[in-house]
Amino acid sequence: SPQTTHTPLCGAGSCSVPSLQHSQKMLRGKRVIVTGASSGIGEQMAYHLARMEAHLLLTARTEAKLQKVVERCLELGAASARYISGSMDSPSLPEQVLREAENTWGGLDMLILNHIGQSSFSYFSGDVGHVRKLMETNFVSYVALATAALPLLKESEGSIVVVSSIAGRIAGPFTAPYSATKFALDGFFSSLRQELIIDKVNVSITLCILGYINTGKPSPAHSPKEECALEIIRAGALRRRELHYPARAVGTALLVRSIAPELLDSLVRSSYRLENVRRT
Numbered sequence: 001s002p003q004t005t006h007t008p009l010c011g012a013g014s015c016s017v018p019s020l021q022h023s024q025k026m027l028r029g030k031r032v033i034v035t036g037a038s039s040g041i042g043e044q045m046a047y048h049l050a051r052m053e054a055h056l057l058l059t060a061r062t063e064a065k066l067q068k069v070v071e072r073c074l075e076l077g078a079a080s081a082r083y084i085s086g087s088m089d090s091p092s093l094p095e096q097v098l099r100e101a102e103n104t105w106g107g108l109d110m111l112i113l114n115h116i117g118q119s120s121f122s123y124f125s126g127d128v129g130h131v132r133k134l135m136e137t138n139f140v141s142y143v144a145l146a147t148a149a150l151p152l153l154k155e156s157e158g159s160i161v162v163v164s165s166i167a168g169r170i171a172g173p174f175t176a177p178y179s180a181t182k183f184a185l186d187g188f189f190s191s192l193r194q195e196l197i198i199d200k201v202n203v204s205i206t207l208c209i210l211g212y213i214n215t216g217k218p219s220p221a222h223s224p225k226e227e228c229a230l231e232i233i234r235a236g237a238l239r240r241r242e243l244h245y246p247a248r249a250v251g252t253a254l255l256v257r258s259i260a261p262e263l264l265d266s267l268v269r270s271s272y273r274l275e276n277v278r279r280t
């Protein structure tokens, strides 16, 4: 086992030393699972954690991509790196992933839930089957992974990080199934957090409310995935309740919604060029 004794990543509730260096040091030698780690924000989280010398278990569907990400993580300094490939709409995968963590590490310090199934940015097509499948991938598998991880996280006084979206707080058009899965995450994990606090269980839950992140080519207009990935890890290590990223855009949208929800709805509607949105 790479580690036999563990200190909690930070004290109960929020940590009082919020420097970046501090959160980076806290992750050295920690055992971390990242889902959806073959591309986008998840891949960038894997690279940051590798530089912080964490032990990594990565998941996604595409084995060839995961192999490359694992190789890069080892080059960057990961204490160890391995992967499990498979689709998170398969009910057996969450337990398989946690069994792998327990067998190889004997425990777990941080579970980062980040993967999403495919969904389009378009009018709701009426495809209920798609909603059901997306719920399995984006929501039910998060619940299953967290459930299987909780015994290990209780032992290490570890952390669960849930990557969500502004679409899980403010329902704009053209993302109905996706938005539903993200609202569900908030309901489940915010309720679970309350229960853990009532039971004095020192496992933190960080919900990440992200605005649009540039996961393609770098662009000055959109928030970069590299910075976003680092902020997510930092918020988890510091046991924050929520991350809003980019802070100003997400914070402003949430504030306007709480004061004038109809104004916000109307601003969101008028921000889209409707002629570019698909109807099917």
Ligand SMILES: NC(=O)C1=CN([C@@H]2O[C@H](COP(=O)(O)OP(=O)(O)OC[C@H]3O[C@@H](n4cnc5c(N)ncnc54)[C@H](OP(=O)(O)O)[C@@H]3O)[C@@H](O)[C@H]2O)C=CC1
Pocket (backbone or CB within 6 Å): 035, 036, 037, 038, 039, 040, 041, 042, 059, 060, 061, 062, 063, 065, 086, 087, 088, 089, 113, 114, 115, 116, 117, 118, 137, 163, 164, 165, 166, 210, 211, 212, 213, 214, 215
């Ligand atoms: N990008 C953005 O603007 C925003 C993103 N977010 C959130 O950030 C998180 C990451 O998003 P982003 O990096 O953009 O997404 P990407 O599409 O770049 O990455 C998604 C990851 O999930 C994996 N994945 C896809 N389908 C499945 C499946 N069925 N089972 C298991 N894994 C799967 C993909 O790999 P593979 O295909 O190999 O399986 C990939 O590793 C998500 O939770 C998203 O909701 C929130 C707000 C904005």
Ligand SMILES: C[C@H](CCC(=O)NCCS(=O)(=O)O)[C@H]1CC[C@H]2[C@@H]3C(=O)C[C@@H]4C[C@H](O)CC[C@]4(C)[C@H]3CC[C@]12C
Pocket (backbone or CB within 6 Å): 117, 118, 119, 120, 121, 165, 166, 167, 170, 171, 172, 173, 175, 178, 210, 211, 212, 213
């Ligand atoms: C649609 C994205 C899902 C990624 C995907 O599967 N793309 C392939 C689609 S295709 O196969 O049909 O080509 C969404 C993932 C993140 C979403 C964004 C988000 O969560 C933040 C905003 C929420 C708001 O309500 C709408 C705009 C968002 C920028 C939203 C846009 C759609 C996503 C990129």
